[in-house]
Structures are given as C-alpha cells and as structure tokens.
Amino acid sequence: MSKATFHLTFPERLVQEPMVHRMGTQFGLVPNIRRANIDERSAWIILDLEGADEDVAAAVAWLVEQGVKVDRIDEGS
Numbered sequence: 001m002s003k004a005t006f007h008l009t010f011p012e013r014l015v016q017e018p019m020v021h022r023m024g025t026q027f028g029l030v031p032n033i034r035r036a037n038i039d040e041r042s043a044w045i046i047l048d049l050e051g052a053d054e055d056v057a058a059a060v061a062w063l064v065e066q067g068v069k070v071d072r073i074d075e076g077s
Contacts (some may be wrong), residue, residue, distance in 0.1 A: 003050045005034070006060070009069040010043040019068065020047065027051065027059040046073070 012021065015038065024031045029051035036045040049056050063070050 001050060002053055002056065003048055004056055005046065005048050005073040007071045007073055008045045008047055008063065009071075010045075010050065011067045012041050014067060015039075015043045018067065019063070023059045023063065026062070027055045029055055029059055040042070 020031050020033065021027065029049050031048070032048040034046045034048060037043065038045075049059065051059075060070050
C-alpha cells in the first residue's frame with residue numbers, strides 16, 4: 001500500500017458526477033479529500049489516494065480518459 005497526493009481539475013461536464021466515489025470503488029482505493037473548490041461550472045480537488053501502486057496508476061489513467069486534468073503533488077513541496 002502506498003499513498004499519493006494529486007490535484008484534480010474537472011471539466012464542467014463532470015462537476016456533478018461522483019467521480020471520486022466511482023474511482024475509489026472501481027479501483028479499490030481509499031480517497032481522502034484534503035481541499036476542494038466546487039461550484040456549478042468548475043471544480044478542483046486536492047486528493048490523497050491510498051492503495052496498491054498499480055491501482056493508483058490505473059485510476060489516474062481512468063481519470064485522464066474521462067477528461068480530468070491530473071497533476072501529482074510531491075510530498076514536502
């Protein structure tokens with residue numbers, strides 16, 4: 001198990017979708033929202049993901065396929 005932190009930026013069409021829940025369920029990850037800003041047209045989230053490295057990588061690839069901009073945040077930065 002490992003933990004990684006990401007900054008996710010969602011396109012308007014996904015703001016109302018339960019993307020964090022879907023990702024956690026589909027890939028067996030434990031998400032922890034550390035900070036977020038969500039309104040009707042835009043959303044960003046700082047998110048910890050805990051799970052197996054390959055599951056985190058698969059979840060990130062899935063988010064990108066859905067149109068989410070994903071940036072990894074290095075701890076200590």
